[in-house]
Amino acid sequence: MLAFAATSTSDRSPGLFQVDEAMVDDIAALVAAEDRGMVMNLLVDLHPVDLAVLMERLPEVEARQVFAWLPPELAGDVLAELDAVEREPLLVGISGERLRKLIDELDTDDAVDVLSELPDRRVADVLPKLEDTYDLTALLTYPEQSAGGLMAREFVAVPSSVTAFEATEAVRHRARDIDEIYSVFVLTTDGHLKGVVSLKDLMLSPADMPLEDLMQTDVVSVPTGMDQEEVARIMERYDLVSLPVLDEDGVMAGRITIDDVMRVVRTEAEEDMQLMSGVSGAEQPGDSVLRISRGRMPWLLVGLIGAGLSGTVIGTFEATLEQAVVLAAFIPIVTAMGGNAAVQSAAIAVQGLSSGKLWPGDLMRRMGKEMLVAIVNGILLATLLCLTIFFLQLGDVTRLVLTLGLTMFTVILLATTNGALVPFVLKKMGIDPASAMGPFVTTLNDIIGLTVYFIYATALYL
């Protein structure tokens, strides 16, 4: 039973519905004792998603054993739910015949995901023996992150001359192959998309009604080459559960369903967050230490070089610093405030550009507004800092208040505006604007902030 309506959810971890640590341990023990019956008993009611979680959590040997015990249709579904890195160990020792059976159980979009991550030798071996060899060979040619890579070849298509009754028969005919059917696509004889009829409309129409009169003709469709992120945006925007994909000749090549797109949205959000945090290569918690280290090193190096430049700025003004060592104590304030203000305005620009609320032409208006925000915040923070210095009677109060008041205001103004500018520039250059929010913008503003600070300080102290 999957229904957990009655159970309290407050203390359940997200993602942890049926499988918990105790269950993983129990199953590992039962597998070690080779108690197949008991294991299958425990697993029989689990959803493939939960089985996939179990596979990830079990030690490799036990996972492989449980996977081998699963009937092919269930094992296939589990395979489809797993990430590539987690799938690999389960497929190492598996026979060609079993692999063929598992893949044959999958819809073509999932089958092609599994195939595309197998070693070439295994693909060459198994592909010709599959039921959908032709469709899968075609799907394998599309880039994984494109509409073509997301789509499945399973869809119900009829000519516009058929009646509602005949279209229903067509659905019936395909029902065994296709898990989710939300609509019937109406195609011309040469495969061009003419319209779409929802299952609901089909069901509610008189049996002899021609689809010609029933179909909606304003159909949203996408080309096979469209990036998956844009596909997701379109399905979200137009509230679609199923989206036809057309090849370069306008012939319907497949359809994308909403469940695949939900995964895209989640994955892209994770990638953005990693980009913002200076992690590359889509790091997963299960990755090896060296792989993780390699994915993080590039941005750490960028950070090191950037900080080296900041250090050079400080070194250049060593004479000023020797004059008043107290100035060193305010270095973290200058860098932190610049970095924070820049990241804030960058975040809003990145989101606005990505959701379509900001258009590239809005740059000047956006910068103007950010400048106003910066003036308000800059004055407030500069005043606060000056009052603090005054009341704590830090160093040479007059000079320090002047230096830091001016620095704070200037730095916040520059950082807030360049934070909003950089995403627009990156977008124009075809780079993901989210990169603006990684170590790049903070490092840039460290350098700008320190330069401003020491120029003011030198003018006032030397």
Add this chain to the structure above:
Amino acid sequence: MLAFAATSTSDRSPGLFQVDEAMVDDIAALVAAEDRGMVMNLLVDLHPVDLAVLMERLPEVEARQVFAWLPPELAGDVLAELDAVEREPLLVGISGERLRKLIDELDTDDAVDVLSELPDRRVADVLPKLEDTYDLTALLTYPEQSAGGLMAREFVAVPSSVTAFEATEAVRHRARDIDEIYSVFVLTTDGHLKGVVSLKDLMLSPADMPLEDLMQTDVVSVPTGMDQEEVARIMERYDLVSLPVLDEDGVMAGRITIDDVMRVVRTEAEEDMQLMSGVSGAEQPGDSVLRISRGRMPWLLVGLIGAGLSGTVIGTFEATLEQAVVLAAFIPIVTAMGGNAAVQSAAIAVQGLSSGKLWPGDLMRRMGKEMLVAIVNGILLATLLCLTIFFLQLGDVTRLVLTLGLTMFTVILLATTNGALVPFVLKKMGIDPASAMGPFVTTLNDIIGLTVYFIYATALYL
């Protein structure tokens, strides 16, 4: 026509399908000329989503005029697509009668969204006159971000004793009210959920088949109080397009459809990104300067206080600094590397906890792995920094190499491990782990890093 399959998409901005700057200007001019016919001509084929974009981009007066010209069913749909801040100006001058008509066109989930943002006085005025007064009054009692706040009251429910034919008749009966029907819910006489039948299965079954035999009984459902983020996770996890919501007595109270959840996923991702960037209050590009300033100020203050503490650390070691002013030049390196390393490991922990790949019990294993990553990266970066100091013959090379090599290694080790630790702790405390990635973790590591640095420096220099 919405089909843009044939047009190239590469140079089209995301979110910008039918409406562009030229069109906004044209329509503004036509409205000023009071050319209603021409405006309606241009707008007649637009999807409500695109009309909503147009409303956002038009100057307020023109937007209000276009909105007044739209027929009620279209105006209602546009209202449902707009965010609350954008909706408000359109509703200012509108008559109670027109408002009633617009809301009556909406599904109850959208209607309740519109109602919940109206001034109380207007709600009291319009609510009793609506078609769905009873349902809407009930929906208004649920928190907006809960399953109850997301759900619509429109769903098709039948007792299990009916046949497939009778269930189809029930769908037909409700078809006019309900836009999207994917399944029929089977309820007991007292409203408890017994099962669900997909439209596809209903369509393909013999007319006299009892639903009892047709329905699936392992139905995923959620309680009205569940947080919308968890609802989204469940629908994504189990590939659902429609999810029943049960009240505290287990009675079916409504259903949530996938389109609402797509919006939740997007909004939550945006909120996380803002949280990471130190922006509070779900800032939108259209917000006023003062509102934006207010939303950003709290984290800037936290940053200022944190940086003040960092400054205090530096001030404490003023004697050491006076001994060797060159040490000041490495302050940015110490703070940048600590911050970057902490944010990297925090990002992975936050994502792992949110996707369910990491469980709370994984803390020690996770910290162990991060420590290994930190040792690898710490040794590499410390070596690189020491070599640079050596080759550039900076300051008193031996002491500087020793100080910075040790500092770099220690700081990376501490930052990487506390970056992974903080999200687990926050989760345990019931705080969104994504907060760990805002200014908090970087500020914390500035303080730790500088303390470590000056302790080593004092030991070696004084």
